[in-house]
Structures are given as C-alpha cells and as structure tokens.
Amino acid sequence: MTTLGVVFRPQQPPERLREVVRAAEDCGLQELWLWEDCFLEGGIATAAAALAWSERLRVGVGVLPVPLRNVAITAMELATLERMFPGRGIWGVGHGVQDWMGQVGERVASPITLLREYLETLRALLAGQRITVQGRYVQLDEVALDWPPATAPPILAAATGPRTLALVGAAADGVILTSSTPADGIRSAAEIVRAARPEAAAAQPYPIVVYLLAATGAGAADRVAAELRAERRDTIPGIGVAGDARAIADAVIAWTEAGATSVVLQPTGDEPDPVGFVRFAAEQVRPLLP
Known part of the structure; x- marks a missing residue:
C-alpha cells in the first residue's frame, strides 16, 4: 500500500499550521511532514504543536540538520515527544544545506563522518543506552537519557549522493x-541503500520516502514550472506534476513503482490554499492509489 503525505512548507507562516493540522486530521491524511529549513521554522517546535493539535495524524520531520543540533539535545527532544505521542512521529536527520551551515558557522569538513557518528549515537541514546563517544565531531562522556522512549523510534536520514546513500542504508x-529525484534516481537509490543493509535487516522492507513537487487548480502548471526554474531544477525530467487528482495519483504510482514506500506531496512555496491542498490529497488523490 502506498503511504501518501503532504508537506506543510515553511514558506507558509507558522500561525497557519494549526488549520492545516486540523484539516489533515479531519480528512484522514496519513502523514503531514514538516521541514527545518534555515531560516524559516523549527522542526521540533512545529512537530510538537502538530502532534498536540491532533490525535491520529502521523507527523514527520524531514529533516533536522545535524550540524545545527547537539546529538544529546536531539535525543532528549525526540524522546520527550515519543513519550508524549508514542509512535506518531517520523524523525529524519541529514547533512543540512551546506551553504546554510556555513552561514551559521557550523559547516564541517566531513559531513559523512558527522552523519555516521550522529546516527550511531542518536540511535543508541534513544535505545536507552549509556554511552561514551570520542568521535571526530560527536563527543559524549557517560551520557544516558533519564526518560528514554518506551520503544526507540526509527531514525531516517536524508541522502542524495552514493556515499551518503550507502551510509544511510x-x-x-x-x-x-x-x-x-526522478524515477530513475529512486531506483538507483533503492539499489544502493538495500545493498548496504546488513543481511538480517535486509529481509525487512526498507522505508524510502520521496518528496514530489505537485500543484493543482488554476495556474498549477505555471507555479510548478516557475519553482523549478527558480531553483535551477527545470532540466531534470519528470520531477514535478500539475493537474487533477488523476494526474497526481499517476505520478505517485510511478514513484512507488520506482521504489518509494512513501510519497510526500510537496506543494509549491506559493501554494495559495494549503488547507485545500491537504484535503485534495486525502480526499481525491488517495482513493486513486493502490
């Protein structure tokens, strides 16, 4: 079964989040995703609010930039949210946009080394372990969470290049x-991450979350094209879709067939009706999916 989500873009003011969360909860959207993009909105603050304003909705953060956050702080915050809202958070971490990391003085020489150390440490802390780490970037001395979650949540990570994909796998x-990421890129990424899985873990389906730029309604095609041009992505074929529910559902199906286990619709940054887009995804696109 295809899992369908929608991003609440941080280009929308944070005071609009509550109405989007309520709409997502009311219409049965499977997942609402949030971003921690510099210098817009904080991922933990928005996730906490979204979880508190809903009862069933799963809330994803994709992603928390690891250079910005001490791993112990991230572990504390995720553990707190998991204890208050068990099993409803989806947590992602990543390198962060390197130019942004440079702006705040947190750009590191080896993002892959940092991500490896961070993932190993974060997962250990959330599993309730007491650990000492003397890494290149991560250093802890006999640290353990006093309030670890009852069950350690899965930790996802963002990746694009083959080395990071292998690490994440x-x-x-x-x-x-x-x-x-076009369909061929999804297939290639799936091959790399699955090849990197330990033999025992490889027997389980490996979650592959993919964002899909999408728009519907008046001017949808123009808005998608304008965003791709502005971000210099208009030379990548097939990474944006505009149209009715059938057109967007077909694109979601294509991404799923390429290997995605969860497709998250990413409205344009200037989406005029984020509440309506959430309802459109849940009520019109989702019924057309396998």
Whole structure:
C-alpha cells in the first residue's frame, strides 16, 4: 500500500499550521511532514504543536540538520515527544544545506563522518543506552537519557549522493529523498541503500520516502514550472506534476513503482490554499492509489 503525505512548507507562516493540522486530521491524511529549513521554522517546535493539535495524524520531520543540533539535545527532544505521542512521529536527520551551515558557522569538513557518528549515537541514546563517544565531531562522556522512549523510534536520514546513500542504508532505518529525484534516481537509490543493509535487516522492507513537487487548480502548471526554474531544477525530467487528482495519483504510482514506500506531496512555496491542498490529497488523490 502506498503511504501518501503532504508537506506543510515553511514558506507558509507558522500561525497557519494549526488549520492545516486540523484539516489533515479531519480528512484522514496519513502523514503531514514538516521541514527545518534555515531560516524559516523549527522542526521540533512545529512537530510538537502538530502532534498536540491532533490525535491520529502521523507527523514527520524531514529533516533536522545535524550540524545545527547537539546529538544529546536531539535525543532528549525526540524522546520527550515519543513519550508524549508514542509512535506518531517520523524523525529524519541529514547533512543540512551546506551553504546554510556555513552561514551559521557550523559547516564541517566531513559531513559523512558527522552523519555516521550522529546516527550511531542518536540511535543508541534513544535505545536507552549509556554511552561514551570520542568521535571526530560527536563527543559524549557517560551520557544516558533519564526518560528514554518506551520503544526507540526509527531514525531516517536524508541522502542524495552514493556515499551518503550507502551510509544511510547501513546506519539509518530509512532514507528520505528530495523532490529533485526522478524515477530513475529512486531506483538507483533503492539499489544502493538495500545493498548496504546488513543481511538480517535486509529481509525487512526498507522505508524510502520521496518528496514530489505537485500543484493543482488554476495556474498549477505555471507555479510548478516557475519553482523549478527558480531553483535551477527545470532540466531534470519528470520531477514535478500539475493537474487533477488523476494526474497526481499517476505520478505517485510511478514513484512507488520506482521504489518509494512513501510519497510526500510537496506543494509549491506559493501554494495559495494549503488547507485545500491537504484535503485534495486525502480526499481525491488517495482513493486513486493502490
């Protein structure tokens, strides 16, 4: 079964989040995703609010940039949310956009080394372990959570290049791919992450979350094209879709057939009706999916 989600873009003001969450809960959307993009909205703050304003909705954060966050702080915050809202959070971490990391003085020489150390440490802390780490970037001295979650949540990680994909396949519980990933890119990524899985873990389906830029209604095609041009992604074929529910459902199905286990519709940054888009995804697109 295809899991369908929608991103609440942080280009929307944070005070609009509550109405989007309520709409997502009311219409049965499977997943609402949030971003921690510099310098827009915080991922933990928005996730906490979204979880508190809903009862059933799953809320994903994709992703928390690891150079910005001490791993102990991330573990504390995720553990707190997991204890208050068990099993409803979907947590992703990643390198972060390197230019943004440079702007705040947190760009590292080896993002892959940092991500590896971070994933290993974060997962150990959430599993309730007391650990000492003397890594290149992560250093802890006899640290353990006083309030670990009853069940350690899966930790996903963002990846694009083959080296990071291989790392994520080996060290994380799932991968998050950007909306710049075409169908062939999804297939290639799936091959890399699955090849990197330990033999015992490889028997289980490996979560592959993919964002899909999408728009519907008046001016939809123009908005998608304008965003792709502005981000210099208009030369990548097939990474945006505009049209009615059937057109968008067909694109979701194509992404699923390429290997995605969860497709998250990414409205354009200037989406005029984020509440309506959530309802459109849940009530019109979702029934057309396998």
